[in-house]
Amino acid sequence: MDIYEDYKDSGVSWLGEVPEHWPLQPGLAIMYENKSKNTGMVRNSVLSLSYGKIRVKDESELPGLVPESFETYQLVDPGDLIFRPTDLQNDKTSLRSSISEFEGIITNAYLNFRFKDGAVPKYYHYFFRAIDNNKLIYGLGSGLRQNISFEDFKRFPFPVPPLQEQQSIADFLDEKTAKIDQAIAIKEKEIQLLKERRQILIQELVTGKKVWDGSAWTAPAETKDSGVDWIGEIPKHWEVRKLKYLTRKIGSGITPNGGALNYLDNGVPLLRSQNVHFTGIDWEKVAYISPDIHRQMSNSQVQYGDVLLNITGGSIGRCAVNFLQSEANVNQHVCIVRPNNAISPIFLNLLLSSELGQGQIWYYQQGGGREGLNFQNLKNFIFTYPPRNEQLEISRLFDIIDTENDKAISIKMKEIEKLKEYKTVLINDVVTGKLRVHAGSGKQLTKDLLYS
Known part of the structure; x- marks a missing residue:
């Protein structure tokens, strides 16, 4: 691809110069x-x-x-x-x-x-x-x-380019945008596979199908029947308990009287379902309430190490650990799951985000048109877990793997954004005559896009 020989001022600021014969x-x-x-x-x-x-x-x-x-x-x-x-x-x-x-x-x-x-x-x-x-x-x-x-x-x-030029431009962009879309689809599939690999790993770790022997992940040396059909065999030294025996608190908050009218630009963060994601808590889009309202909502004050779980709506099941040392609160759509000394916050979060946890959320959710999860059902969730020191080691090792996985996903997402930006620029430059279309233009580009 190159440019046209002669250009003229279009008289339109955003168009700039266009080919002389257009x-x-x-x-x-x-x-x-x-x-x-x-x-x-x-x-x-x-x-x-x-x-x-x-x-x-x-x-x-x-x-x-x-x-x-x-x-x-x-x-x-x-x-x-x-x-x-x-x-x-x-x-x-x-x-x-x-x-x-x-x-x-x-x-x-x-x-x-x-x-x-x-x-x-x-x-x-x-x-x-x-x-x-x-x-x-x-x-x-x-x-x-x-x-x-x-x-x-x-x-x-x-x-208004000559008719044949219009057709050539349309044909060119049909071909090239299709190839760019194909490259984007490949990268989106790669991101999906990375996310699926993450979920498989979490499931294997929280059910003891893989254990760390000091140098590599391996199958446990000795196992026992968990007593739960859908969990199967677990390492011999692991335990099986209902969630209510692993926590000090399970409960959600309320929306303050007056709802959004009480939200402030600054104050105590009020975490809502849109703030809780599997990747962590989004602190950029939180609502704020006054210290007085925060004190009135004493039952839903968030502590360091609490696991927050969305219990209603389309985001039901999303969970994250609160690592904020300062004050915060939650509304009625977010449940505080506060672990006791038997289980670490990070391992509990892994349990809830695993297929083991998400499957029970799907099974127990109530509410028909608007999905919901009640506290009684949540308390009766069944989980497996190792001794606390092993939980901490599993969490540490998983964090290393997950960080690398997140980096890989981030790279793919940036590549997708670059492709989308390139597609936008390509369309703009070709339809406004900044680039001239020739037969066979962009073949090397197509190859680079598909195999980069």
């Missing part, structure tokens, strides 16, 4: 708004814009809607560009547009752009993606919720 035209010259309705139910495939792609909705996703509801929907043809114009003020992260590969219908909450002769829809799909990535649309909206209409695009400047 005219700029207003949106109304290349597209129009399609408002054709599904009168008479001529189509029944309902489409949706999700994560920057158009997909066909499954029937199970259409609860409560009757066929008559779809008569007001818009007709969508392959090549139409669907744009979500609403709520610009509150949502500045979602991808808002995509070209449709399907024939179907979509709610009239979306804009439907259809391109005229002389415009290759897929090229303008990528140009709209560049507009989206550069956050240009957020200066266009109007109204309280910052909505966009076709009026905002009628005078918006669009480059």
Whole structure:
């Protein structure tokens, strides 16, 4: 890939210079708004814009809607560009547009752009993606919720390369973005495998399937029946107990009277379910309460070494050890599990986060629509554990392995971010003419992306 021979000033600050032979035209010259309705139910495939792609909705996703509801929907043809114009003020992260590969219908909450002769829809799909990535649309909206209409695009400047160039650019970006997405998918799979390996290791350690002999992990020399079918054999010197015999406290907090109105910018941290993660406690997004309210909530004051467990909602089961020496409290969605001297906090956290603990959480959770775990069931969780000195050694060795695992995951995540950034820059530079597309461009790049 190289650049074009001659450029001109586009007169548009964000576009900068464009190839000399590319005219700029207003949106109304290349597209129009399609408002054709599904009168008479001529189509029944309902489409949706999700994560920057158009997909066909499954029937199970259409609860409560009757066929008559779809008569007001818009007709969508392959090549139409669907744009979500609403709520610009509150949502500045979602991808808002995509070209449709399907024939179907979509709610009239979306804009439907259809391109005229002389415009290759897929090229303008990528140009709209560049507009989206550069956050240009957020200066266009109007109204309280910052909505966009076709009026905002009628005078918006669009480059119009020759038709064959538009097609070449679209074909090039189809190929290259697919290869980048493939490379991202490979790295995401590698991250998933690292996480699965971590869970397998935790399960083996907390059930005694692997023990440390001083130089390597090995199977225990002597075992005994745990007396629990789903645990099986454990090392001979290990014990089996219910959680209530391993703890001094199991209980959650409350939401202060007045709820979020009592939250302060500073004060005593009030930990909520969004703060508790398997990787630790997120102290950046905590709410704060006054010392007076903290004293009133004496039953849910957090101590150093407490294990915090989410007991409601979609994050049920997430747990972490509190290593904060200063004061903190929890609300009703977070349970304090305070270990006694028989078990170390880190080993207890490993037990709760293992398949052994998570399986019991899944089994006992109550609440139907909103999952929940009650204290009585939690107290009756069954766990295996070694002597405390062995717990500490297992925790120490696991921490070394887990740190290396976290580093590997972090590297993969950074690589994914680099690929996403490169994809954004590539789309922007190609559709605005900063880079010129030639046949075979980027083949070495593709190889590097896949095998790096």
